[in-house]
Amino acid sequence: MIYTCTITPSIDYTVYVPEFGSGKLNRSEEVYYYPGGKGINVSRVLKRLGISNRALGYAGGFTGHYIEEFLKNEGVDADFIHTSEITRINVKIKSNQETELNGPGPALNAGQLDALTEKVRSMGEGDWFVLAGSLPGSIAPAYFLELAKICEANQVHFVLDTSGPALKSLLVAPVFLVKPNQQELGELFDVKINTVAEAFQYARKLVERNTEHVVVSMGGEGALLVTKEGAWLAKAPQGHVINTVGSGDSLVSGFIASYTMQSDPLEAFRYGVASGSATAFRSDLCRFEDVEKLLDQVEIYPFEEKGVTL
């Protein structure tokens, strides 16, 4: 079973405005209320790709209730631990540029954290635990490291798509897949990454530590896969970009979906990039047909260190 875990879910209040002006009254004729948070997006896309999975995490208040109902209606299996705090609403403004405003995650007590630990303990060999989204600073990184160790002991594939100090401290554990974007990879090493060659150098450091597959996503430029066996670049398909929120999460879903079927990292990479782009070309997340249509357009070639500018 694949378990996703979103410590900090959200409703993504997505607003389309032809010309957004900051410091002004902007009126929108087109708004959406999508359930969000990285693990939830991974679960929704996996479901669309025909892969059964369960969404774990925390949800509370009327927003938490909305997310649970939405997932139920989509047939996504969810098993959230309830909080008294209201789950955040993240604002996504779609205009000539994309502007995002993400709220903080919940403050969790020891009982709520223990409840998640128990769920992770119940996972067994061959299961997947996808820890995705921001991890609140109020929770000690040691807590997440303990979850990673439980996964290691029980031979559960551990997938990480998070950022900040917790990501830094978690990358000492064995990780099956990590998917930083270019900026998140730079933050891990306190540097700014400007070239694919630099992305490759830092991704390789993660592989040397203990990560099997590092995928550095680079928006419309595509992505870089680095493993012990080598490095590959994927060019993203071209298309009309509507909403890139959830593209990174879709890349993770596509990678996992394909890997569970074929155990082939390059095919998983191709499927992941197609899924990421398919989401960028939609208002909501990608669908199976969208991904299949784009697959042939994902060009993959071995990466050679030539200092290509991003």
Ligand SMILES: Nc1ncnc2c1ncn2[C@@H]1O[C@H](COP(=O)(O)OP(=O)(O)O)[C@@H](O)[C@H]1O
């Ligand atoms: N403008 C775009 N055009 C085509 N594909 C895109 C675009 N933006 C994102 N993608 C696809 O989605 C993937 C993840 O996007 P990215 O923005 O890097 O992730 P994140 O959302 O985590 O920052 C990319 O590797 C690419 O395949």
Ligand SMILES: O=P(O)(O)OC[C@H]1O[C@](O)(COP(=O)(O)O)[C@@H](O)[C@@H]1O
């Ligand atoms: O937990 P964070 O880092 O605040 O991110 C949450 C946001 O990320 C998303 O999951 C989208 O992530 P990506 O664009 O990286 O795929 C949104 O649904 C959500 O609002």
